[in-house]
Amino acid sequence: MAPLKTSFPKDKIKIVLLESISVSAVDTFKKMGYTHIEQHAGALSGEELDEVLKDAKVVCIRSKTQMTEAVIKKAKKLVAIGCFCIGTNQVDLDAANKAGVCVFNAPFSNTRSVAELVIATAIMLIRRIPDKDKAAHAGEWDKSSVNSHEIRGKRLGVIGYGHIGSQVSILAEAMGLKVSYYDVDNKLPLGNAEKVDSLKTLIEESDILTLHVPGNSGTQNLLDKKVLSWFTKGQLLINMSRGDVVDIDALKIALEEKRISGAAVDVFPEEPKNKEEKFSSSLQNVSNVILTPHIGGSTEEAQWNIGLDVSSKLIKYIESGTSIGSHSIPELSLPKMEDTHRILHIHKNVSGVLSEINSKISKLNVNILGQYLSTNFDVGYVVLDIAKNDSLYTLKELKRIDHTIKVRILY
Incomplete structure (x- = not known):
């Protein structure tokens, strides 16, 4: 992508990067001639956020900074928001749309990283590694094979067969798992995956369940007390989608009652905004549970690719008006004109x-x-x-x- 001369001097276009956006994004902006770049390590909010956006043309965020209607209205010069992550839940898309602010994200760039972590945690849980690890740290030498199994031959149930769910499906088959999936939309199966017509059937027939659904009103509390009651044979549950998809307190009860024999949770209803805030969850210290701090897509490779993807979309919009991938203003693919x-x-x-x-x-x-x-x-x-x-x-x-x-x- 060759730099394009714009009518507005590029060194006057203020670009704000929050939440430690990858250096690949910074390098891309600089390579294309943008030098007025302001970086912040963490998320901002309130008057502090309003101040840095006062004269910004572009803001780059991850999942913590909340671009609410009030924030967008105050940012009078803002033309685009880059979400350097899969989702756009942190942005009021309706407000951005009405304000003419283009919103981009990177829906595919960290797919592989999340999928690998799903498979890794599934193996850890089925071998009961969290409990073995805890015991070893406490000085106990527990070599028992009781309730420790191979993943090969088990059935993986994928809830949400989108880009990540289908990638998990492919990796799972390579590991010798049988795969079934449930999705509200009609999705073509990859490999030997089998579509199941109901969530209840998927849960009852699977040994391991993994969630990969978007965050919206239709998925909020998807696995509530009633749905979690369908887990009866000690299945494993993995959630690396959205924090409000699973009723955490009901999950804890299912784990304590051994209806679910283990869980890996990477996303939570309430998450700390930074390292200084203390993390608390009712799942802490529950047997055979892996808790991770929203790191499904947090690999250096994924963040590098996200940085390239979103920064390139922002530059195309700034320089040519191309809005392909926008979640707010209508999409247009535009040719360059001499x-x-x-x-x-x-x-x-x-x-x-x-x-x-x-x-x-x-x-x-x-x-x-x-x-x-x-x-x-x-x-x-x-x-x-x-x-x-x-x-x-x-x-x-x-x-x-x-x-x-x-x-x-x-x-």
């Missing part, structure tokens, strides 16, 4: 706006070399490539159009 000026117009999706845009351009006798449009329920996104000598007048007139949210000239 000897033109490109103007982005984001507006409320109401009738008459596009007509008014074309009417103003017609009255100005502007030579249009390219026009692109995409809409969602709330917002319309129009990109115009026009002759260079027409750009200043056109930009001024487009800003006057009713229902305009944001107008930018790129080059």
